[in-house]
Amino acid sequence: MARILGTSATRLLTAVFVVTALTCLCPTLSPAQKRAGGAEEENPVFREYRGVQIGMTTEEARKKLGNPKDKGDEQDFYIFSEQETTQIVYDKTHKVSVLSVDFSSGAPGVPTCKTVMGAEIEPKADGSMYKMVRYAKAGYWVSYNRTAGNTPMITITLQKID
Numbered sequence: 001m002a003r004i005l006g007t008s009a010t011r012l013l014t015a016v017f018v019v020t021a022l023t024c025l026c027p028t029l030s031p032a033q034k035r036a037g038g039a040e041e042e043n044p045v046f047r048e049y050r051g052v053q054i055g056m057t058t059e060e061a062r063k064k065l066g067n068p069k070d071k072g073d074e075q076d077f078y079i080f081s082e083q084e085t086t087q088i089v090y091d092k093t094h095k096v097s098v099l100s101v102d103f104s105s106g107a108p109g110v111p112t113c114k115t116v117m118g119a120e121i122e123p124k125a126d127g128s129m130y131k132m133v134r135y136a137k138a139g140y141w142v143s144y145n146r147t148a149g150n151t152p153m154i155t156i157t158l159q160k161i162d
């Protein structure tokens with residue numbers, strides 16, 4: 001009987017943790033989304049990185065970025081400097097479906113949240129930031145993530161909506 005109660009309690013605690021984590025991690029609606037009654041925004045502010053956009057062919061992306069450090073049919077990995085890397089994922093039709101850029105602390109020319117999302121967001125107490133907006137008409141979402149601490153890492157991701 002104690003084992004059954006212990007298992008049930010563990011499952012309950014796990015469920016509470018998952019719900020709490022999802023509540024904390026889910027992005028809040030921007031003012032434009034709230035005005036539209038929760039509808040998704042139409043026009044992304046950040047549409048490309050170094051000329052590469054969602055939907056470009058593998059060849060077009062490689063022409064814009066050059067030779068990747070790690071090259072594959074499904075993804076490429078680029079290292080532009082010690083502070084700037086990029087991962088591009090291709091779908092089955094060999095088109096860009098995910099574009100993710102990481103900037104380490106001290107990288108020059110790091111886009112601000114306002115440049116990427118169209119507005120500043122309030123950092124959390126630890127300095128971290130996160131925002132994601134879905135652009136249904138454009139067919140992809142954009143996220144901006146800054147880690148906490150004195151040497152934050154910033155990740156900007158564009159991903160095709162399936």
